[in-house]
Amino acid sequence: MKIGYPCLNRSIGCTPSRTFRLASYSAGRLAETVNCNLDCLERILEFNRDKGLLFFRITSDLVPFASHAVCVFPWPEKFARRFAALGRFIRQHGMRISMHPDQFTLINSPDPEIFQRSAAELSYHARVLDLLGLDRTARIQIHAGGVYGDKPASLDRFCARFDRLPAAVRRRLAVENDDRLYRVADCLLISRRTGVPVLFDSFHHRLNSGGEGARAGLAMAAATWEKADGPPMVDYSSQKTGERAGSHAESIDLKHFARFVAATAGMDFDIMLEIKDKERSALRAREQLVKMKRIPERH
Secondary structure (H helix, E strand, O other): OOEEEEOOOOOOOOOOOOOOOHHHOOHHHHHHHHHHHHHHHHHHHHHHHHHOOOEEEEOHHHOOOOOOOOOOOOHHHHOHHHHHHHHHHHHHOOOEEEEOOOOOOOOOOOOHHHHHHHHHHHHHHHHHHHHOOOOOOOEEEEEOOOOOOOHHHHHHHHHHHHOOOOHHHHOOEEEEOOOOOOOHHHHHHHHHHHOOOEEEEHHHHHHOOOOOOHHHHHHHHHOOOOHHHOOOEEEEOOEOOOOOOOOEOOOOOHHHHHHHHHHOOOOOOEEEEOOOOOHHHHHHHHHHHHHOOOOOOOO
16 A cells, blocks of 8 residues: 655645746746746655655646646656656656646536646646656546536536547546545446546545445445556545535544544555645554554555
8 A cells, every 4th residue: 555645745845836827927937937846846755755655646736837828838848857757766666646637627518618628738637647657557536527417418428528538648547536426336437438447535435425335435446447557546534623514634533544444454555645734644644554554664
């Protein structure tokens, strides 16, 4: 099992998602910003290696405006060597990487323009993972999208649009159950028709399931992952006290986490902690996994 956290590290004093206003766009500004973001990503990966946190979600903001028409700067070529070096580091240390576009990436939107923008955004994500030289165990996770008043038609549209995406995107996609609209069972329908594996979000499943427990839900999702896809990916969080249902916890509840780990004993998966204090909770969770003998103490 690999364990990790998404996008940002709050301990090292930098961010890999620096950006600027669209009105300030220039080739020089973009090149400077990307260079700084890659510097920070390198520091995060080194921190993660040293701490045994071998699963990381790279921010979508690594290259600002990469899928926007304004971006004509050839960043893949200019930064190819930097990406290649980071990819070698990732592979050398047995790390796993994912990415997760924002909620506006909707391939099943009835609006063709939204689909085109979403396809461009997904192509950018695939380009980052390809530049890193990572195999298809590095995934791009997305939600199924909206219902738009007709869930069966929206599922059909997702599957039809999937076939129109570039091959570089199709080979990396994973579809994630959400907390309101699409349960694991709905994502399984998509998987059967497209071959896309289902990423199991334990928190969303607790809020929106067909009555299956965490182990059963994970087993359903895990069956969609082929050997070449790597172990199934799981997102984990818990409810923030006093907030609306679905608000992610500020820091890990180790008792809740231990119950989830115990409920999934014997199952092989990599776990991403979607908890707001990022690496701090990931380090505490790693200690818990060592205590429960799910991972070795040394890395």
